[in-house]
Every structure is written in structure tokens, then in C-alpha cells.
Amino acid sequence: MVNAIKRRILATTPPTDLLYRALLVNTAFTPIYNHILMALPVPQTILKDIDAEVGAFFWTRQKDGETKQKRKLVAKTRISAEYNMGGLKVPLLQNTAEGFRLNLLQRTLRREEKPHTFHNPCSLIC
Secondary structure (H helix, E strand, O other), X not given: OHHHHHHHHHHHOOXXXXXXXXXXXXXXXXXXHHHHHHHOOOOHHHHHHXXXXXXXXXXXXXXXXXXXXXXXXXXHHHOOOOHHHOOOOOOOHHHHHHHHHHHHHHHHXXXXXXXXXXXXXXXXXX
């Protein structure tokens, strides 16, 4: 009886394959850490730890309350690649943080080069 119930649950449970997990990370997790990275400087060690957690999410599964290692179907270095390249299109947190830093530097440089094109918030208040 228990095995029949277990088989029924497994048959009706939606699959959690790699593409589903990648979609879950891209739609739920990525926007959250994008907002955090735009507002706060985060050390590289923390970024590496979070990337490792995302990798563990792809390559582990729960069975009877115990975490088990799954077979790695996508290489760690390929996660951020396109689907046609064998990747999952999940950006690495370290690359995203570096892009935000470069974006901030570029905006700062543009404000110094052409200050007349950017309005001064103090002039509206003062």
C-alpha cells in the first residue's frame, strides 16, 4: 500500500529537471540578487558561496529527507552558456556583480565628462 501511494505521488509530481530548475533560478532568484548587488557592495567570497549554492541546487536532490548527489549533466563552467552551447542560461553571480560595478564606473565617468547633461538633484531642492 505504501509503495503504491509513493508511486502515485511520484507519477503526479511535476518534474524538477535541470531546465525547470534553471527557469526557477532565473525567474525567482536572479531578480532578487540583482537588486541587492545594485545597492550593496558584496565581497567576492560571498559571491562564490552563493554560486556554489546555486550549483548545489542543480546537482542535489532530496530523498526521504536526505540530500543526495545527482549526476552532473551540465558542467559548472557551462551553466551560464546558451542552450545551444550546452548551458542553462543561468548567469553567474560574480559576472553579474562585475557588470554592475563597471556600469557604476561608466556612469560616474560620464557625469564627470558631461555634467551639464545630468540634472543636479540639489538644484531642485535648494
